[in-house]
Amino acid sequence: MSDYRLMRPQRDVGVSGYGSYIPMYRLPGAEIARVWSGGGRGPVKEKAVAGLDEDTVTIAIEAARNAVARAEIEPGELRAIWLGTESPPYAVKPSSTIVAEALGAAPYLLAADFEFACKAGTEAVQAAIGLVGSGMGDYALAIGADTAQGRPGDDLEYTAASGGSAFVIGPAENAVATLIASLSYATDTPDFWRRGYQPYPSHSGRFTGEPAYFHHTLAAASALMEELDMAAADFDYAVFHQPNVKFPMRAAGRLGFTPEQVRDGLLSNEIGNTYAGASLTGLSAILDRAEPGAIILLVSFGSGAGSDAFAWRVTERIESRRDKAPKVSDYIERRTEIDYASYARYRGKLQGS
Amino acid sequence: MRDVAIIGIGQTSVDEHWGTGIRHLMLDAGLSALQDANVDTIDAVYVGNMLSGEIAGQSHLGALAVDFMGLEGVEAYKVEAACASGAAALRTGYIAVASGMMDLVLALGVEKMTDTSGRETTAALAAAADAEYEVSQGISFVALNALLMRRYMHEYGWKREDFANFAVTAHANGANNPNAMFQRPITAEAYARAPVIASPIGLLDASPVCDGAAAVILAPVEYARTLSPAPVKILASAVGMAPLAVHDRKDPLALEAAITSSQKAYKQAGLTPQDLDFFELHDAFTIMATLSLEAAGFAERGKGVQMALDGEITLQGRVPIATMGGLKARGHPVGATGIYQIVESVLQLRGLAGPNQIPGARLGMVQNIGGSGATIITHILEAMGS
Amino acid sequence: MDPKVVNDWRLRGQRYRLEGEVCDHCGESIFPPRDICPECKEPAKTPHTLSGRGEVYTFSTIYSAPEGFEAYTPYTVALIKLEEGPIVTAQLTDVAPTDVAIGMPVEMVTRRLRTHGDEGTIVYGYKFRPLHLGQAAD
Ligand SMILES: [Zn+2]
Numbered sequence: 073m074s075d076y077r078l079m080r081p082q083r084d085v086g087v088s089g090y091g092s093y094i095p096m097y098r099l100p101g102a103e104i105a106r107v108w109s110g111g112g113r114g115p116v117k118e119k120a121v122a123g124l125d126e127d128t129v130t131i132a133i134e135a136a137r138n139a140v141a142r143a144e145i146e147p148g149e150l151r152a153i154w155l156g157t158e159s160p161p162y163a164v165k166p167s168s169t170i171v172a173e174a175l176g177a178a179p180y181l182l183a184a185d186f187e188f189a190c191k192a193g194t195e196a197v198q199a200a201i202g203l204v205g206s207g208m209g210d211y212a213l214a215i216g217a218d219t220a221q222g223r224p225g226d227d228l229e230y231t232a233a234s235g236g237s238a239f240v241i242g243p244a245e246n247a248v249a250t251l252i253a254s255l256s257y258a259t260d261t262p263d264f265w266r267r268g269y270q271p272y273p274s275h276s277g278r279f280t281g282e283p284a285y286f287h288h289t290l291a292a293a294s295a296l297m298e299e300l301d302m303a304a305a306d307f308d309y310a311v312f313h314q315p316n317v318k319f320p321m322r323a324a325g326r327l328g329f330t331p332e333q334v335r336d337g338l339l340s341n342e343i344g345n346t347y348a349g350a351s352l353t354g355l356s357a358i359l360d361r362a363e364p365g366a367i368i369l370l371v372s373f374g375s376g377a378g379s380d381a382f383a384w385r386v387t388e389r390i391e392s393r394r395d396k397a398p399k400v401s402d403y404i405e406r407r408t409e410i411d412y413a414s415y416a417r418y419r420g421k422l423q424g425s
Numbered sequence: 426m427r428d429v430a431i432i433g434i435g436q437t438s439v440d441e442h443w444g445t446g447i448r449h450l451m452l453d454a455g456l457s458a459l460q461d462a463n464v465d466t467i468d469a470v471y472v473g474n475m476l477s478g479e480i481a482g483q484s485h486l487g488a489l490a491v492d493f494m495g496l497e498g499v500e501a502y503k504v505e506a507a508c509a510s511g512a513a514a515l516r517t518g519y520i521a522v523a524s525g526m527m528d529l530v531l532a533l534g535v536e537k538m539t540d541t542s543g544r545e546t547t548a549a550l551a552a553a554a555d556a557e558y559e560v561s562q563g564i565s566f567v568a569l570n571a572l573l574m575r576r577y578m579h580e581y582g583w584k585r586e587d588f589a590n591f592a593v594t595a596h597a598n599g600a601n602n603p604n605a606m607f608q609r610p611i612t613a614e615a616y617a618r619a620p621v622i623a624s625p626i627g628l629l630d631a632s633p634v635c636d637g638a639a640a641v642i643l644a645p646v647e648y649a650r651t652l653s654p655a656p657v658k659i660l661a662s663a664v665g666m667a668p669l670a671v672h673d674r675k676d677p678l679a680l681e682a683a684i685t686s687s688q689k690a691y692k693q694a695g696l697t698p699q700d701l702d703f704f705e706l707h708d709a710f711t712i713m714a715t716l717s718l719e720a721a722g723f724a725e726r727g728k729g730v731q732m733a734l735d736g737e738i739t740l741q742g743r744v745p746i747a748t749m750g751g752l753k754a755r756g757h758p759v760g761a762t763g764i765y766q767i768v769e770s771v772l773q774l775r776g777l778a779g780p781n782q783i784p785g786a787r788l789g790m791v792q793n794i795g796g797s798g799a800t801i802i803t804h805i806l807e808a809m810g811s
Numbered sequence: 812m813d814p815k816v817v818n819d820w821r822l823r824g825q826r827y828r829l830e831g832e833v834c835d836h837c838g839e840s841i842f843p844p845r846d847i848c849p850e851c852k853e854p855a856k857t858p859h860t861l862s863g864r865g866e867v868y869t870f871s872t873i874y875s876a877p878e879g880f881e882a883y884t885p886y887t888v889a890l891i892k893l894e895e896g897p898i899v900t901a902q903l904t905d906v907a908p909t910d911v912a913i914g915m916p917v918e919m920v921t922r923r924l925r926t927h928g929d930e931g932t933i934v935y936g937y938k939f940r941p942l943h944l945g946q947a948a949d
Contacts, residue, residue: 558825
């Protein structure tokens with residue numbers, strides 16, 4: 073197949089700065105199982121839970137501040153702030169403008185919220201690549217952040233978590249990781265949705281597996297690798313959307329990646345599924361430790377459904393930048409365990425409160 | 426400038442007046458003051474009040490007061506300085522009489538706080554603080570005082586229990602005041618056990634939410650004796666100011682406005698703290714009583730609590746405070762409090778304070794604090810004898 | 812419309828990112844902005860965003876909240892002495908009341924302060940949390 077599927081900007085771009093944020097509260101899977109199954113464990117050890125004063129906007133703001141600090145730019149240099157999320161605090165009113173004001177980036181910029189379930193964040197990254205790659209602006213900020221909710225007692229409740237990551241996309245001359253190429257893949261596949269005014273999403277059970285997650289993830293990843301004429305062994309790291317531990321490990325295996333290549337970017341056992349933040353936070357964790365020259369595959373997945381795949385090459389600049397903001401591991405280690413009652417209170421599950 | 430005297434006093438009981446609205450509270454206190462002064466006409470009415478607009482949805486209290494008191498054609502308006510509204514109304518009347526523009530003035534304080542929920546009252550009271558930079562952060566009025574108390578304990582090494590005697594003394598005195606909200610003594614153990622509202626402040630550090638009205642009649646000293654058998658002269662009337670927000674004060678524990686207000690008052694009266702027979706201070710919280718004693722020169726910085734521990738603030742002590750229960754036990758109907766303090770001081774100076782009478786009381790100082798200490802108004806009163 | 816909407820909007824620079832002023836005459840940092848230097852009384856209108864680092868000067872945990880803040884009780888408010896000098900009143904977050912101490916180093920974060928009911932706006936603003944994320948000094 074010819075390379076018309078591949079996406080490459082007209083000028084070389086990359087990640088100039090990256091940053092993450094994970095709330096400090098942790099709800100163990102065993103605690104959810106205690107309440108709903110009388111015991112046992114969940115698919116992940118624990119998940120990150122936003123506190124009473126946190127939401128997608130506050131998560132995005134802290135992740136974005138970390139990204140801008142690492143990019144070594146003035147917030148006013150950003151020509152766009154795009155926030156991908158399925159849990160915006162307002163149904164109508166952009167979250168991105170709040171982030172822009174908090175950073176001091178307003179007013180000369182684009183600002184919008186992106187929606188594509190768990191791939192809304194990488195959708196924003198693609199758009200930022202387009203804006204910077206076309207020369208319309210030098211810097212654009214793409215954020216994936218969520219405070220995901222699962223219906224009490226549903227399988228999703230074990231993993232639906234809060235967190236997010238932000239990436240300043242800029243010219244390759246100021247990049248900690250340059251973009252090799254990207255590729256996107258989307259179909260109409262109803263594996264997971266939420267209608268207006270419904271507090272919790274619905275999903276189509278096992279249909280979310282093969283026809284949705286695996287089909288789109290594998291199609292996007294293998295097409296990108298094919299177009300670039302690269303094999304799994306050519307990458308130092310791979311990070312996939314991580315709704316749990318099992319899915320990304322299985323996808324990685326089918327593509328020929330070893331567990332070692334996946335390990336550093338697989339966080340779902342510690343923080344759960346942060347939805348639009350999930351694969352991007354995995355990338356952030358890899359950048360926290362990758363050596364210059366390392367090559368990284370990033371593949372997101374969003375229900376509905378689609379995947380974005382990216383290949384990145386880490387530059388020397390990473391070494392002087394990574395200590396300019398807290399690392400993903402700093403946030404994972406900042407941990408306060410809560411019980412189901414506190415979780416129900418923090419996440420607004422108590423009626424009449 | 427003419428000297429000014431108080432020739433009549435009136436008060437309602439301080440209580441949860443479920444059956445009485447703001448207009449009848451004003452009426453009851455105002456008419457009993459007019460009766461006490463034995464006058465039936467007046468030149469002006471100044472109403473001290475903080476919350477009528479927020480809680481009763483009723484502004485324009487001056488017009489309401491003269492309308493319902495039957496004082497047709499008498500000029501009247503409301504004076505507001507948060508919890509110091511009562512003293513501000515008195516001082517407005519004092520200035521009017523001293524200037525010669527008015528001969529007889531009714532200064533009235535009224536507050537009706539119980540017509541709403543505790544949360545709404547808490548929010549309304551918080552409006553005395555900086556709305557944009559204190560209240561917006563979820564601060565309550567109690568919490569502002571708690572911030573001061575915590576810092577005070579930290580700087581001077583006091584424990585929370587050391588403050589107990591302020592509450593115990595106030596309740597002991599309130600027990601003999603038929604108009605007090607709380608007419609029963611409490612123990613130091615009860616103080617220690619009280620639930621925490623905003624740490625380290627517990628329920629018994631704080632004055633209660635309540636309703637009440639009090640009033641005084643002012644006249645020139647030159648006529649006072651012909652109108653009243655036992656007039657009380659206003660020897661000093663002084664205001665001190667500090668930044669509205671606690672965080673903007675150079676030295677938050679200094680109660681700077683109390684220092685300037687007291688010093689101005691001492692100078693006007695030609696007195697020192699040692700000359701005074703009692704000090705009706707603004708014990709909205711135990712920490713405020715402590716800081717007031719220090720700012721007015723009765724104790725060194727950090728030593729106000731020691732006075733309570735040593736029993737110096739009781740009726741028999743060196744500096745009796747809260748002689749009729751203070752804000753803690755008589756109650757703190759905010760805009761009325763400053764006038765209650767004056768009414769009770771007049772009772773002391775007339776020798777009519779009953780079981781709480783300070784023998785031979787001739788000179789008393791009264792201090793009313795607005796907000797967390799931004800406006801502090803001090804008056805010094807002297808018995809003119811009969 | 813909630814009358815606070817416009818007021819909140821006007822204060823977004825201060826609330827979201829601690830935008831204060833600096834006095835061009837004596838160098839004093841000013842927060843909140845007051846356009847006149849409290850130190851030398853000269854006009855001071857040069858915008859200056861504070862670092863957000865400071866320490867706890869005093870604190871109180873509120874168990875009985877004013878209307879609008881009930882859902883957050885108990886929560887801790889504090890006076891924070893910023894490293895540039897000004898003291899601000901703010902909530903502490905991400906910390907248990909029992910772990911707070913006077914002198915504790917803190918850093919600013921932007922969080923939800925309150926909502927104006929279920930239909931009204933969400934108010935965001937500064938809070939402070941313990942400085943323990945090992946953020947590199949810049
Ligand atoms: Zn200056």
